[in-house]
Amino acid sequence: MKSDVxxxxxxxxxxxxxxxxxxxxxxxxxxxxxxALLGPNGAGKTTTLxxxxxxxxxxAGSVSVLGIDALAxxxxxxxVTAWVSDEPMVYDKLTPLEYLxxxxxxxxxxxxxxxxxxxxxxxxxxxxxxxxxxxxxxxKGMRQKVALxxxxxxxxxxxxxxxxxxxxxxxxxxxxxxxxxxRVRSGCTVIMTTHILEVAERMADRIGVIASGxxxxxxxxxxxxxxxxxxxxxxxxxxxxxxxxxxxxx
Amino acid sequence: xxxxxxxxxxxxxxxxxxxxxxxxxxxxxxxGRKRTAxxxxxxxxxxxxxxxxxxxxxxxxxxxxxDKSTLIVITATILLxxxxxxxxxxxxxxxxxxARADLDLIMSSPVPLASxxxxxxxxxxxxxxxxxxxxxxxxxxxxxxxxxWRWLSAFGVVVAIxxxxxxxxxxxxxxxxxxxxxxxxxxxxxxxxAVIGAGFVIAxxxxxILSYGTLSRFAVLTSDAAAxxxxxxxxxxxxxxxxxxxxxxxxxxxxxxxxxxxxxVMAIFSPRFADTVVSASAxxxxxxxxxxxxxxxxxxxxxxxxxxxxxxxxxxxxxVSQSLMQLLxxxxxxxxxxxxxxxxxxxxxxxxxxxxxxxxxxxGGLAWLTISGEDAPDxxxxxxxxASRVTRAKIEVVLIAIAVIFAPLLLALACAAPLQAxxxxxxxxxxxxxxxxxxxWFRVQARRSQFRRRQTSSRxxxxxxAFSSIGWAATAVLALALPIAGLISGMITAAIVAVTWMISPxxx
Numbered sequence: 165m166k167s168d169v170x171x172x173x174x175x176x177x178x179x180x181x182x183x184x185x186x187x188x189x190x191x192x193x194x195x196x197x198x199x200a201l202l203g204p205n206g207a208g209k210t211t212t213l214x215x216x217x218x219x220x221x222x223x224a225g226s227v228s229v230l231g232i233d234a235l236a237x238x239x240x241x242x243x244v245t246a247w248v249s250d251e252p253m254v255y256d257k258l259t260p261l262e263y264l265x266x267x268x269x270x271x272x273x274x275x276x277x278x279x280x281x282x283x284x285x286x287x288x289x290x291x292x293x294x295x296x297x298x299x300x301x302x303x304k305g306m307r308q309k310v311a312l313x314x315x316x317x318x319x320x321x322x323x324x325x326x327x328x329x330x331x332x333x334x335x336x337x338x339x340x341x342x343x344x345x346x347r348v349r350s351g352c353t354v355i356m357t358t359h360i361l362e363v364a365e366r367m368a369d370r371i372g373v374i375a376s377g378x379x380x381x382x383x384x385x386x387x388x389x390x391x392x393x394x395x396x397x398x399x400x401x402x403x404x405x406x407x408x409x410x411x412x413x414x
Numbered sequence: 415x416x417x418x419x420x421x422x423x424x425x426x427x428x429x430x431x432x433x434x435x436x437x438x439x440x441x442x443x444x445x446g447r448k449r450t451a452x453x454x455x456x457x458x459x460x461x462x463x464x465x466x467x468x469x470x471x472x473x474x475x476x477x478x479x480x481d482k483s484t485l486i487v488i489t490a491t492i493l494l495x496x497x498x499x500x501x502x503x504x505x506x507x508x509x510x511x512x513a514r515a516d517l518d519l520i521m522s523s524p525v526p527l528a529s530x531x532x533x534x535x536x537x538x539x540x541x542x543x544x545x546x547x548x549x550x551x552x553x554x555x556x557x558x559x560x561x562x563w564r565w566l567s568a569f570g571v572v573v574a575i576x577x578x579x580x581x582x583x584x585x586x587x588x589x590x591x592x593x594x595x596x597x598x599x600x601x602x603x604x605x606x607x608a609v610i611g612a613g614f615v616i617a618x619x620x621x622x623i624l625s626y627g628t629l630s631r632f633a634v635l636t637s638d639a640a641a642x643x644x645x646x647x648x649x650x651x652x653x654x655x656x657x658x659x660x661x662x663x664x665x666x667x668x669x670x671x672x673x674x675x676x677x678x679v680m681a682i683f684s685p686r687f688a689d690t691v692v693s694a695s696a697x698x699x700x701x702x703x704x705x706x707x708x709x710x711x712x713x714x715x716x717x718x719x720x721x722x723x724x725x726x727x728x729x730x731x732x733x734v735s736q737s738l739m740q741l742l743x744x745x746x747x748x749x750x751x752x753x754x755x756x757x758x759x760x761x762x763x764x765x766x767x768x769x770x771x772x773x774x775x776x777x778g779g780l781a782w783l784t785i786s787g788e789d790a791p792d793x794x795x796x797x798x799x800x801a802s803r804v805t806r807a808k809i810e811v812v813l814i815a816i817a818v819i820f821a822p823l824l825l826a827l828a829c830a831a832p833l834q835a836x837x838x839x840x841x842x843x844x845x846x847x848x849x850x851x852x853x854x855w856f857r858v859q860a861r862r863s864q865f866r867r868r869q870t871s872s873r874x875x876x877x878x879x880a881f882s883s884i885g886w887a888a889t890a891v892l893a894l895a896l897p898i899a900g901l902i903s904g905m906i907t908a909a910i911v912a913v914t915w916m917i918s919p920x921x922x
Contacts, residue, residue, distance in 0.1 A: 217796045243798035253790040255722070257729035269718025270797040298729075314793065 170228065171195040171322050171353035177215060177225035179377075185211045187377035188225065193370075195230070195321075198348045199355045200368035204407050208377035209357040210250075213324050216355075217247035229322055243271065246320035250327035252307035256300035260286050260310045263299065264317045271318035278317055285313040289339055304331040312340060316347070323347060325356040329363065341367060365399045373403060375410035421529055428537035436545075462552040470553055474560025476659060482641040488655035495550070496575045497610050499542050503583030504607040506538045508600060528685045535584055535680050543576030564660025570669060571658045577672030581679040588683050605735045609742075616745060715799045716807040723784050723811040726862070733865055737779040741772050763894050766838045767887035769823060774845030774883025777816050779865075781853035784808040787862035809850055816846045834894055841890030848882040848911050855918035878914040885910055 172193040179186040186208045193199045203209045214220040216227055218238045227234040227241075234241035254263055261282060268278030286295055289309040294302070299310060308331050315323060323344070329337045344354050345367065358364055364371050365385060373381040381388060381402075388402055437448060476484060550572050557565035586606070590599040645651045657665035727734060785808050788794060794804055820842050828835035856875035885907025893900030 217792075219792060219795050239798045239800055242796055245796065247792060247796040249792050253792055255726060255789050257726050258722070262725070266718055266722050267793065267797075269721075270715050270794070270799060272715055272798070311793075 169195045169231065171197065171230055172216060172355065173226075173228040174212070174216070175226045175228075177212065177227065178223045179208075179211050179215060179220065180223055185377055186215070186222070189374075189377065189379060191372065191379055191382075193353060193355055195353055196348065196351050197353055197369045198344070198367055199353070200364035200371045201355060201357045201374060202359075202361065202364055202371060202403055203357075203374035207374045209374055210326050211377075212374070213247075213326055213355065213357065217245060217324055218242055219247070244321040246315035246318065246323045248312055248315045248323070248325045248328050250330050252304065252311040252331075254299045254302075254307050254310050254314070257298055259294075259296050259298055260291055260313065261295050263310055264314055267314040268317050273318050281319070282313070282317050285316055285343075286310075288343065289313055290336065305333060305336055308332060309336060309340070312343075316343065321352055323352060323354045325354065327357055327359065329358065329360060361399045361403060371399070373406050375407055380410050381406050421533055424530060425533045425537065428533060429540065432537060432541040432544075436541075459548075459552060463555060466552040466556045471556055471560055474557045474565070476561065478656075478659065478661075479647070480655070480659075482644050482647065485647070485652045485655050486640055486644055488658060489652060492571060492575060492654045492658065495546065495572070496579055497613075499546050499576055499579035500583055501607045501610040502545060503538055503542045503580045504586060504603050504610070506541065507583050507587040508603045508607070510534055510538065532680045532684045535580065535676070535684065538583070539577055539580035539676055542580050543573050546572050546576050565658070567660045567662070567665050568658045570665045571654055574657070574665070574668040574672040575654065577669075577676045581672075581675045584679050584683055588686065601732050604732050608736060613742075616742060715797070716803055716810070719794070719799075719804060719807040720811050720814070723808065724815075727780075727783065727815070730862070733783060733862060736865055737776060737783075741776060763834060763891060765827070766834060766841065766894060767891040769820065769838055770841035770845050770890045771883050771887035773816055773820055773842040774849045774879070774886060776819065777812055777846035778849035778853055778879045778883070780812045780815055781809070781850040783862060783865060784811050785850075785853055786857045786860050787865060788859065789861055791859055805854065809854070812850050813843075813846060816842065837890055837893050841886055841893075844889075845883050845886035848886060848907075849879050851911070852879045852882065852914055852918075855915055874917065875914070878910065881910050882907060882914070 170192050172191065174189055174191040177186055177189040177191075178184070189208070189212060191212075201209050201213070211220065215222045216229070216234065218234060218241065222235070229241040230244055232241045232244070255266075258266065264282035264286070265275075265278070268275070268282065283295075286292065286309075289312065291306065291309055291313070294306065299307060302310070308328070312325075312328060315325075325344075328340060328344075332340060341363070344356070348354055348369075356364075356368075368385075370382065370384055371388060372379055381391060383391065385399060388399070389397055437451065473484075473488075480488075547569060550568070554565060554568045554572075557568060587599065587603055590602055594602065653661075653664040654668060657668050785805070795801075797804075824835050824839050824842075827838060852875055885903065889900050889904040889907055891900075892903050
């Protein structure tokens with residue numbers, strides 16, 4: 165289910181720490197799209213997504229989430245957005261069910277809806293035997309699954325994931341990918357950073373490559389190949405070539 | 415690399431880690447403050463010679479033969495130092511047992527684990543001794559300057575008791591592990607470590623107050639009753655005291671005994687230490703909970719936040735014990751006040767500052783836990799709730815907790831003295847609000863497990879919080895006894911809080 169309405173629109177987004185992390189970035193992600201944001205370490209991917217999620221305030225530029233000005237009205241924008249970081253942050257002393265109930269409470273979701281949804285999500289992520297155990301003994305992969313379930317329990321329309329597959333085993337990774345694809349099919353938008361290029365190649369509708377805080381290439385896999393001038397090249401080869409070119413230019 | 419070379423290298427690595435950890439404690443983990451921290455430490459050590467002189471300067475001339483009272487005082491002081499070292503050693507051992515990331519690397523290395531853990535046990539002993547030597551240096555210096563070189567043997571006593579403290583800590587931790595299991599050992603050992611050091615001083619002070627009406631623990635130690643129950647003058651019990659006074663033979667025996675004890679503990683426990691560590695690492699805390707998720711969305715979003723904070727507090731007895739430890743230190747002065755003025759009308763009034771002070775201290779700890787100690791900051795920051803409402807919900811948690819803890823005391827007080835209860839309640843509110851505000855102004859993002867190190871993140875905030883609590887406690891009692899003085903005290907304390915706000919990294 166694709167739409168011409170933008171799920172995310174960034175205009176001139178800029179953030180500087182010690183150096184320029186995001187450099188007047190323009191980016192548009194359409195509703196119902198699976199968008200993969202790629203880039204080398206330190207390219208500005210996470211900083212960009214943290215600004216979209218409302219975790220960082222940009223120095224300049226605008227962020228529009230489903231038509232909502234996220235800088236002027238962050239609470240409304242957050243209501244429809246979910247954020248999952250690469251470092252799963254869950255409460256050690258809560259059980260997965262309690263964690264999801266807390267998230268649902270924060271998003272003001274009807275308990276009758278969220279309880280069933282929480283249970284189903286945790287079961288689909290193979291966490292059923294651990295529903296009533298505290299998270300303190302969980303592995304990183306299990307914590308990542310709890311955090312992901314937390315992000316999905318309030319039925320967001322824009323899901324932002326920063327390296328969500330880190331630490332997951334093959335079976336769990338497949339579950340997560342399946343869940344995300346289901347969400348996209350139901351009209352949700354997913355923006356994901358990943359270093360696993362195969363995942364981007366297989367799952368993403370469109371791919372954006374970011375380097376030195378700027379978008380250096382964007383399009384479907386076919387469009388990227390056309391930009392590269394070769395039809396048989398892999399995403400990995402294109403990515404490395406783009407990043408090398410950008411590094412040489414810098 | 416040969417086996418012995420590997421162990422030497424590992425020992426150097428352990429010492430380097432211990433040094434960096436100590437440095438991080440001094441510099442609050444900030445880069446570029448190493449030189450300042452070392453200079454600060456040296457200045458602090460120099461200044462410490464003054465209180466050291468005031469406390470033990472008069473003992474420098476002590477000569478054999480000593481009477482029982484003097485031997486009791488010296489022995490109790492050594493016992494106190496030992497208790498503090500034991501406390502530090504237990505904490506170190508707990509860290510070794512449960513610091514999982516470090517252990518994964520070590521245990522996957524091709525070095526005999528028994529040898530590795532022997533080195534680590536020795537490193538624990540070394541770090542405990544080093545810290546004790548550092549702290550005892552001003553005191554020993556004063557004794558050496560006033561009483562001669564013989565007092566240098568006190569350093570030997572510090573080394574000897576450091577060895578035995580490390581040995582005892584390892585034995586206690588491993589035995590606890592066998593008796594009550596890995597997850598409980600962690601909690602019990604941490605609480606033990608916190609209570610042992612403070613408990614000894616507080617127990618002596620309480621005994622002194624109840625028996626002699628003074629805060630000085632020396633009152634108990636120098637009493638006739640203590641002398642009657644003490645062992646004979648030629649008893650082995652007095653060897654540490656005699657060694658400290660320069661008895662070379664006693665010192666050698668003590669050092670030998672300490673080394674033998676630590677060696678025995680290393681021989682007995684090192685081979686098993688690896689198994690214990692494996693069990694601790696593999697232990698997944700599978701605490702099952704009665705499902706209570708409904709409570710999280712029984713009301714508003716702020717209610718979900720408040721409920722989360724209460725659940726986290728209730729489920730972490732270690733954190734609660736750490737917070738309540740601060741109240742333990744108020745027991746002796748409270749007892750002293752009560753006993754000193756028991757027969758006068760002032761007795762009731764004097765309970766007010768103790769309660770107000772306790773409320774301020776407790777609120778500071780709780781405020782850190784709720785405001786700074788957020789384990790899922792991204793989740794809360796991305797939730798559709800304004801940051802100001804998140805902060806308000808967290809502050810409400812602190813104030814509710816303080817209200818629940820102090821309401822019974824206030825109710826009892828209200829029955830006896832309604833006006834005093836009203837003033838005390840006001841003092842509690844102002845002290846708790848001030849401490850919470852200071853934590854809010856100086857908030858930093860941290861994990862709750864870093865609670866014990868919260869005071870190193872901003873020493874200014876720590877001192878401001880303490881001065882504010884003391885100031886409001888004084889204001890409350892003066893408001894009851896001498897209202898004009900209470901007003902002045904209140905203005906001074908308010909000024910302290912205002913200055914703290916002006917200096918703080920102000921937030922929106």
